Amino acid sequence: MWHGFPLRPDQISTIAQGVDHLYYFLTAVDLFFTAGIFLTIFYFAIRYRRRSEDEQPPRIEGNLALEITWSVVPALLCGVMFVWGSSLYIRNSRPPEAATEIFVIGKQWMWHLQHPEGPREINELHVPVGRPIKLTMTSEDVIHDFFVPAFRVKKDVVPGRYSTIWFQATKTGRYRFFCAQYCGTFHSHMTGWVEVMTPEEYEHWLSGGVKTESMAAAGAALYQQFGCVTCHGTGKGPPFTNLYGNPVKLDNGQTVVADDAYLRESILDPSAKIVAGYSPIMPTFRGQISEEQILQIIAYIKSLSTAEGKK
Amino acid sequence: MATAALEPQVEFRTHYLNHAYGIKSWLLTTDHKRIALLYLASVTFFFFVGGAAAVLMRLNLLEPTGSLLEPATYNKLFSMHGIVMIFFFLAPAVPAVLGNFLIPLMIGARDVAFPRLNLLSWYIFMLGGAILMYAVIAGGVDTGWTFYTPLSTSYATGNVVAAAMGVFVSGFSSILTGLNFIVTIHKMRAPGLTWFRLPLFIWSMYATSCIFILAMPVIAITMVLLALERLFHVGIFDPSLGGDPILFQHLFWFFGHPEVYVLILPSMGVISELVPCFSKKRIFGYSFVAFSSVAIAAISFLVWGHHMFVSGQSVYAGLVFSALSFAVAIPSAIKVFNWTATMYKGSVSYSAPMLYAIGFIGLFTMGGLTGLFLASLATDVHLHDTYFVIAHFHYIMVGGAVMGYLGGIHFWWPKMTGRLYPDGWARFAAGVIFVGFNLTFFPQYVLGYLGMPRRYPVYPPEFQVLNVMSTAGASILGIGYLIPLVYLIWSMRYGPPAGQNPWGAKGLEWEKALSPPPPENFEETPVVTEEAYNYG
Numbered sequence: 001m002w003h004g005f006p007l008r009p010d011q012i013s014t015i016a017q018g019v020d021h022l023y024y025f026l027t028a029v030d031l032f033f034t035a036g037i038f039l040t041i042f043y044f045a046i047r048y049r050r051r052s053e054d055e056q057p058p059r060i061e062g063n064l065a066l067e068i069t070w071s072v073v074p075a076l077l078c079g080v081m082f083v084w085g086s087s088l089y090i091r092n093s094r095p096p097e098a099a100t101e102i103f104v105i106g107k108q109w110m111w112h113l114q115h116p117e118g119p120r121e122i123n124e125l126h127v128p129v130g131r132p133i134k135l136t137m138t139s140e141d142v143i144h145d146f147f148v149p150a151f152r153v154k155k156d157v158v159p160g161r162y163s164t165i166w167f168q169a170t171k172t173g174r175y176r177f178f179c180a181q182y183c184g185t186f187h188s189h190m191t192g193w194v195e196v197m198t199p200e201e202y203e204h205w206l207s208g209g210v211k212t213e214s215m216a217a218a219g220a221a222l223y224q225q226f227g228c229v230t231c232h233g234t235g236k237g238p239p240f241t242n243l244y245g246n247p248v249k250l251d252n253g254q255t256v257v258a259d260d261a262y263l264r265e266s267i268l269d270p271s272a273k274i275v276a277g278y279s280p281i282m283p284t285f286r287g288q289i290s291e292e293q294i295l296q297i298i299a300y301i302k303s304l305s306t307a308e309g310k311k
Numbered sequence: 312m313a314t315a316a317l318e319p320q321v322e323f324r325t326h327y328l329n330h331a332y333g334i335k336s337w338l339l340t341t342d343h344k345r346i347a348l349l350y351l352a353s354v355t356f357f358f359f360v361g362g363a364a365a366v367l368m369r370l371n372l373l374e375p376t377g378s379l380l381e382p383a384t385y386n387k388l389f390s391m392h393g394i395v396m397i398f399f400f401l402a403p404a405v406p407a408v409l410g411n412f413l414i415p416l417m418i419g420a421r422d423v424a425f426p427r428l429n430l431l432s433w434y435i436f437m438l439g440g441a442i443l444m445y446a447v448i449a450g451g452v453d454t455g456w457t458f459y460t461p462l463s464t465s466y467a468t469g470n471v472v473a474a475a476m477g478v479f480v481s482g483f484s485s486i487l488t489g490l491n492f493i494v495t496i497h498k499m500r501a502p503g504l505t506w507f508r509l510p511l512f513i514w515s516m517y518a519t520s521c522i523f524i525l526a527m528p529v530i531a532i533t534m535v536l537l538a539l540e541r542l543f544h545v546g547i548f549d550p551s552l553g554g555d556p557i558l559f560q561h562l563f564w565f566f567g568h569p570e571v572y573v574l575i576l577p578s579m580g581v582i583s584e585l586v587p588c589f590s591k592k593r594i595f596g597y598s599f600v601a602f603s604s605v606a607i608a609a610i611s612f613l614v615w616g617h618h619m620f621v622s623g624q625s626v627y628a629g630l631v632f633s634a635l636s637f638a639v640a641i642p643s644a645i646k647v648f649n650w651t652a653t654m655y656k657g658s659v660s661y662s663a664p665m666l667y668a669i670g671f672i673g674l675f676t677m678g679g680l681t682g683l684f685l686a687s688l689a690t691d692v693h694l695h696d697t698y699f700v701i702a703h704f705h706y707i708m709v710g711g712a713v714m715g716y717l718g719g720i721h722f723w724w725p726k727m728t729g730r731l732y733p734d735g736w737a738r739f740a741a742g743v744i745f746v747g748f749n750l751t752f753f754p755q756y757v758l759g760y761l762g763m764p765r766r767y768p769v770y771p772p773e774f775q776v777l778n779v780m781s782t783a784g785a786s787i788l789g790i791g792y793l794i795p796l797v798y799l800i801w802s803m804r805y806g807p808p809a810g811q812n813p814w815g816a817k818g819l820e821w822e823k824a825l826s827p828p829p830p831e832n833f834e835e836t837p838v839v840t841e842e843a844y845n846y847g
Binding site: 006007008009018019022023026029030033034037038040041044045048049050051055056057058059060061062063066067070071074075078079081082084085086088089090092093108141142143145147149150152153154155156158159160161163176178179180181182183184185186187188189191286287 | 377382383386453455457459461462465466467549550551555556557590591592593595596597598599620621622623626629630633634637638640641644645647648649651652654655656657658659660661669672673676677680681683684686687688689690691692693695696697757760761762764765766767768769770771773846847
């Protein structure tokens with residue numbers, strides 16, 4: 001029961017230390033004011049205890065200077081906390097450009113993780129140390145939440161949209177992750193391990209085990225299987241080549257960037273945004289395609305764009 | 312404290328408790344004092360129902376494997392614990408019990424503005440409670456008190472609609488009570504009782520009532536939308552029906568955050584009465600304490616987004632809500648400083664109500680300050696939905712609101728019943744509650760920082776030590792709550808007569824009304840010629 005009794009969670013990501021420093025500052029401020037209030041009350045309680053029933057304390061109405069002091073000082077401290085917390089939050093919410101993307105799908109009650117190179121995992125996430133990793137996450141059913149205490153990262157995994165977090169692990173080892181958003185009966189079983197490996201071990205792990213096709217290759221197969229090719233490969237629908245990450249002109253005159261969320265919406269709700277020059281004839285694939293398959297098709301479309309870009 | 316000098320009080324006199332007998336005289340009463348006692352019995356029942364659920368949860372958490380309860384059972388228990396404690400104990404506790412009893416007495420009125428509406432509020436409350444108890448007995452509900460979608464609308468298997476309707480119905484009780492109080496405070500003050508002569512309890516009840524009538528309709532609407540989606544698959548929140556699950560969170564917390572101030576503001580009002588009385592001094596900075604209640608009520612409507620920092624809300628929305636959440640800390644801090652300053656150069660005595668008041672100040676301070684960790688964006692990301700949050704809001708809700716409620720009950724008990732309870736036992740119970748409370752909830756701050764998520768019947772073994780400490784504390788806390796139940800009931804029959812004003816307190820309810828008060832409260836309408844807390 002006393003096995004490993006920690007007072008601080010492991011600090012394993014590049015942002016963990018920054019978050020902890022703010023945490024210590026907040027703790028120090030809290031201790032200062034808690035001790036101040038407690039000691040003052042204890043002092044007053046003893047110093048001014050009632051000595052006789054008919055004693056008459058002086059009449060004190062208040063003190064404006066004191067009121068202003070104890071309003072302004074906490075306000076200034078709150079200002080410091082706000083700026084500190086916010087600047088870390090903004091920094092921590094922007095994944096670096098070079099981040100390796102891994103996909104996370106939550107469903108009652110397991111985590112499904114997929115690497116672009118193909119390997120899939122359940123309730124385990126293998127990542128290389130020292131490299132920024134971006135997780136793109138969605139849910140098949142209810143809201144889940146991907147929480148890695150050692151990395152100080154947490155984000156709700158919401159059905160119907162993609163959410164992202166990123167981290168860069170600083171030390172190899174095994175660290176817990178949890179589902180932090182209550183998601184039904186076996187919520188507390190929806191946990192797993194992040195396995196942080198050296199880059200060499202990670203490469204070995206990626207290529208080892210059962211040979212799996214990459215997400216893009218799986219997407220290419222789905223492109224045939226779902227019949228996407230009959231329109232998008234013949235000019236009846238907008239082509240996929242060089243689509244990902246580029247602006248798309250819509251029939252209402254607006255322009256959107258073809259990102260994950262746009263592509264997902266176009267698969268599930270094709271009439272929401274119509275590309276200029278095409279007619280709204282595509283049927284919805286809602287209910288026929290899983291979140292995982294959507295991610296694979298997006299990976300395929302993405303691969304077509306990267307190839308073009310490199311030429 | 313019963314002395315020979317008080318003996319004449321015992322002689323027979325008609326008061327609100329003995330002017331009529333029989334069950335009908337209670338169930339059809341329109342006397343605000345009797346309605347307050349109806350609420351007292353009801354919320355006490357709900358408190359022990361919710362508490363029993365908490366005890367079972369804490370017992371389950373003794374072992375990391377959670378061997379006592381099935382996960383499904385555990386989920387139903389924490390859902391019921393939350394729904395019962397928030398909607399059926401904390402929300403009505405101080406307003407409907409102490410507020411009902413005291414507002415007319417404190418402002419020199421015969422009753423509230425709408426006595427029959429007041430009785431209707433209690434019936435609506437009990438109807439809501441009955442619906443909720445049906446939901447529990449018929450199999451329970453497992454959504455948590457937050458009813459997050461699409462879990463609640465499309466996936467949960469429990470009696471979600473029945474529980475939501477219980478909340479929906481009871482909300483109208485709060486709306487009517489709030490309306491009644493606002494009109495009463497505006498229109499029925501005794502001659503000479505200007506706004507700035509009002510006891511601060513009245514200011515806090517006024518602020519609370521405003522929140523009731525503005526926030527409760529939102530939860531009512533939200534519960535109806537939830538039922539529509541669950542029963543008829545109208546796509547509002549579930550993305551597979553074309554809805555938006557985050558919309559639910561906006562609606563729920565737009566109600567939910569003002570609601571948590573509804574739970575604490577009334578107890579703050581109680582503390583503002585207790586500290587001056589037991590220090591024999593005016594409240595320090597009357598207008599600052601009064602307006603801080605109004606400020607808290609106003610800002611409380613603008614901070615809901617701090618429940619959604621990790622929900623996918625935009626970074627900019629996060630910044631705005633973080634700043635506003637820090638802003639609400641300032642009026643709370645002002646109150647704590649003024650209460651403390653009130654003791655300065657006072658004549659401080661330590662009867663049981665004052666011990667509860669001091670306990671409140673200490674625990675509320677810790678609860679409030681740890682709220683800063685959650686208002687700050689970067690730390691909230693780590694602490695959100697962990698036990699840190701549980702510890703934080705229990706310091707506010709239990710350490711704050713319940714301590715204040717118990718302090719108030721002990722303070723006005725002689726007025727309500729005409730009897731004194733054994734002060735030694737009461738002080739002992741206050742100490743047991745304080746120790747048990749801290750042992751229960753302080754370890755949860757550490758658990759949360761270490762990363763233990765809330766709503767986990769099964770947890771990693773490295774968290775066991777702290778969980779065992781918490782459960783040990785909970786058993787002490789449970790005993791602490793049972794002691795007052797025993798001696799307060801005992802005192803109703805055997806307690807020595809209290810006399811009109813056993814604490815030597817200021818205020819119309821002490822100076823002008825007998826204990827227990829006559830049905831019409833005052834023999835003649837009192838005229839107020841001095842400020843509140845005119846202790847010397």
